[in-house]
Amino acid sequence: MADRVSASITIGGSLSRSSYAELVEHIREEGLATEWDGEPFDAHHRVVGAPLNLYAHEVAGGCFDDLESWCAQNRLPFARWSGGYAGQWGPERVVFRGEGTSTSYTATEDDEIVVAREKIEQLGSLEAVLAHFDAADFAVPPLAVEGDESATAGTAIPRAEGSAHVE
Template structure:
């Protein structure tokens, strides 16, 4: 049985209507809601012009594996926070900007980014440490579906 914790994810980027339908199916399969302990996600739950924020408790290994892979393959940015599982792992924030691979940052249970001595020594200069915090503080763009009202086509 998998170790399970609470986790959240914010995702965005441009999608076609068929892509959104596929995304909505994956979100439903993951058992996500637009609020903690909320009703199961429905495609109409999103707010036009905003990134999509999703939440769940009892998330296996603190990751939305299928959803995250789906987003990485399509280069859709996301930020995921997951809580700690005592004795196994600490809380983390995973950031995917739409390029490369997701980056992992140590966090606390309130999703504040933390750095330990080893990270400070590795990064060295204060500018590099501040860049580390800035990278972890990535702002996810809105989730835009082709044909959204008031949004010009790309």
């Protein structure tokens, strides 16, 4: 059996209605909820105008492989936090900005970014260290679905192509 820890993910970006239905299925498959120990996620749990915050305990490997891959394929920005598993891996925050690759940052069990001396030396300056912290503190945009109230008020929501804080 895989090592399991608590993890959370915040998802944002823009989707068509049909893509949102796919996203909901991925979320259900992961057994995520909108609060720690909450009821399983359902499509109506999304809050219009806010990013989608999801949580789970007992997450294999501390990540949501299929969900994160789907988000990257659909260019949906996300930030995931996962706890550490003693002797195997430490806590981390992973950030995907909607394009390119995701970036992993060392974190604490309270989702605070930390930097080891080796990383500070690699970064080379206080400005670079501060930029590292700023990059890790990525603000995930709201999750907008085609047909949301904001779209009917005259602001079109572009469709994604094939695009956290914990307790």
